[in-house]
Amino acid sequence: MSAVLRIPTVLRPALGGAVTVSVEGHTIGDVLSELTNAYPAVKGQLLNDDGTLHRFLNVYINDDDVRYLGGVNAPVANDDEITLLPAVAGGVA
């Protein structure tokens, strides 16, 4: 499946500088693994060592957060738009 991936400003330097790239894969896990293989600098920022989604990365397929679509197993369809956005979190703890 071929989808379009939108890359946030903070990840662009590590992912070749583009705003959008065309990606292949049947699941979000496939897409993120492929990116990690192509750009080793982002290793650890997209997926954890056990292959699960990084806690502070939000991944969306079209308008939906993939955490509610099966996480890394979320299916990717042709022409889907995938967006990566770093989670915004913090606090005094």
Next chain:
Amino acid sequence: MLSLERHLRDAMIATCIRALPDEGCGLLLGVRESERSVVRDVIASENVLHSAKVYEIDSKVLLRAHRRADEEGLEVLGVFHSHTHTEAYPSPTDIAQAPDPAWQYVLVSLRDVPTVVRTYRIVDGAVSEDEVVGH
């Protein structure tokens, strides 16, 4: 420098007060004019962690804010959140989790009366206070 009109500052503080006893949070939309970040709108978010000590912006609010910014020629300038019982200074967690060196990190301290609003830039773990003008 963060340019923040009075009504937007009030909207931000109101979001934080409504969230009590939890930390309140939201995003700042606007434009960058050289060294000045001009806030055009304040977008309230639910604190999805429902905690007085930590916060996280709702992922749907985050996506919508970025989409709206693209559509209206704006940028997501930064984030605000409240500290309910501590000063308006980024905590070690805030610093460690700051995703974007270009962002303004606004702290609203509800400990003090009147409410204290301060803004910071966080670059590679180094915190520097920036000026808030327009209120």
